Amino acid sequence: MGLFDKLFSGSNEPKQEDATPWIDLNTLEQLEMIKERSKTKTQFVFKHSTRCGISRMVISQFKRDYQLSETEADLYYLDLLNYREISSAIAETFKVMHESPQLLIIKNGVVVANKSHGGINELDLQKFV
DSSP, rough: OOHHHHHHHHOSOOOOOOOOEEOOOOOOOHHHHHHHHHTEEEEEEEEOTTTOOHHHHHHHHHHHOOOOOOEEEEEEEETTTTTTHHHHHHHHHTTOOOOOOEEEETTEEEEEEEEEEEEGSSSGGGOOO
């Protein structure tokens, strides 16, 4: 492959797959399911703004550090720009103020912890499992 091809076709390195076990949160009905599942397994909801540089930085570090398996907790991803109404419903349902980025930890139907911005990556998620 020539220099011109390398410049315009991208890197020759294979892209690293995101191994984070995200579950897309894209319906209001999922909120009741999350509440119900939280009675037997910890539920995490990561609210992310795809246009925010801070949010991109926080989610990048979060993905690098996330070590829990799918059997230990469910990890939901909410794209705030596409699903703002779900974010509003989360605030109302779980009685938390909307922030972005934000991580909510839900057990037994209630939010037991939530952090925003840099505080997300300071949480010891293992202690909530």
